[in-house]
Amino acid sequence: MTGTGLSPAHAAVNGLSIGVLMLDTHFRRLPGDVGNGRTWSFPVQFRVVRGADPAAIVHGSPEEFLQPFIAAALDLVACGVRGITTSCGFLALLQKELAAALPVPVATSSLLQAPLIEAMLPAGRQVGILTFAAEALTARHLSAVGARPDTPVMGLPPDSLFRQVYGNRGGVSDPARLEEEVVAAAQALVERHPDVGAILCECTNLPPHAAAIAAATGRPVFDIIGFIDWFARGIAPPRFGDA
Template structure:
């Protein structure tokens, strides 16, 4: 049996692979709610192949309580399995895993981008004077300065989230796949509007939660503001891992 050589490993040499041609590996929280197209956990979102690995036992309720790092080893194991199988970079389906960014990257042999929050410092530097980034999140009360500091973001970044009684949060926590797209869309738009109304200095939104990404275009359309999310992060990440090859002229 013959195999193609694959990409060079970091630091030189060739990597052993089980599969080829899959650049992005995605660590998934164990969830059962509906993931609409545009969500990182829906493979139809991507114009390139991705490989998923479910981290068993990492449930939605755990994602807002990662400070004790008890799930870190489980995410490390899932990451190593994806790398050994053949991916060239790792991301995740939960922005709260920003808390694990340093630890996962430190023990990985490929680049790791845990969270859309990694974009906060970069987006902030692109904005006009007097404007700053606002973060839209699954749960504002759970997104702390530690999450922001873990990705090099200003801990004073304004934050807004979905309310505890929203269908968005209930469905994700309960694994309810019956909530219509329109219900989530209206709740997300209301939360984005409240964030912007509370701080007029916000010039762009970074959505922490990967389940917010199907609604990014709707936010921009309604409020006329740039939105950066898990999809923009992974497209940027992929573009660096697999740069477009321009033919010589």
């Protein structure tokens, strides 16, 4: 039985574990992005929350979209998913409310990993956050996930192609240029904060570049994809044969 009171056999779709609440965007999502179906090693379902575009969520008030997010999530649950995530790390602000409103576990944001990552690091090391927009990532977001308020944060420049494309403002996606910008921001993070022992990617468009970030900085890199792989494994643990 799932938390909905319905057995998986009676759901609209079977064999699902994760549902993804998508922002209302119109850009190319690379393999490795949360919104590219080829990213996932297990079946997922997507629902777009209309009107919830990047500007409204990152620079606006996500709370204004709480009810549409709840409705979309309930539709995914009725379809058969057993856990919910989202396509924007800034939705950490809705973690508590969505978890309270839904009958299945919710992992709104990669940022939820911050306390765990920091607990794993050697003495004198801390986690650093690489984000879409540093000016928009506030103490409220950090508090919502239990991260320290002085956690180092580095964002992509406002005039970057990354911000232009993934901010839904247009522009032609150029994976090589996007990766150059992301790597430069990650390098700036560790240069400014040498005690950063691991990098946490807030933005769900960053995972396609995680390997390049790790190679350039020499730090472990955590993102939404690894987080949801772990989340899904807990929801539907694999079966192993006899030893």
